[in-house]
Amino acid sequence: MNKLSTETLSVVVEREIPHPPEKIWRALTQPHLIEEWLMKNDFKPVVKQRFTLSGDWGSVDCQVLEIEPNKSLSYTWAAMGLESVVTWTLTPTSAGTHLRMEHSGFHADQQQAYKGAQYGWQKFFASMEEVLARMD
């Protein structure tokens, strides 16, 4: 599930979901639905569009990188010094959809982010732990 490679440290979550890709796509891209399972947001399904995900603990600045309706979606995920990318991939299966999310954190070419890491990771960890505590 977790992998450590030369270039990136990623979190990958995959799940078989008994719903068609088109329906999952709506949940991944319509703001009122995104709010129900992730965070409040002003998402727009347009490449280069910036949006913000916000929780009680703070917010995540995002920008749409790639979008292919019903198939894949990726956006940057920047929060308190963390520069990362979230990529969703939807693959139809006989039972519904194979949904894959890859959240990659460390990139060799994101030097700016690393400079912010000293402060950023600390804040990000603390905030994330608060969120996780509430979510349990």
Add this chain to the structure above:
Amino acid sequence: MPNAHDALFSALADPTRRAIFERLCREGEQTVGALQARAGVSQPAVSKHLGILKDAGLVRDRPEGRQTHYSAQLNALAPLADWTNQMTRFWQNGFDRLEDLLKRMDQ
């Protein structure tokens, strides 16, 4: 988060340092000279990188005669594994809520 974590993350953020650490993980204990031969940077630069890795707890040095041997400390990676575990829990939880939402969308 303790400062040790900051040192770990910033130590691994540099690609040259990460490559040196990975080489020690894969090939075991080595001298500065052996590392420098393949790192593509000067010996002082390799020594500096090793110093930062050592401060972060990622490598250990063992003097032997005039040579110093360096080895990787894999247990120092634990905070990274913790981070990915936390992020995994965050997203697993998101998936759970997404599934609940998808069920409700049918009704």
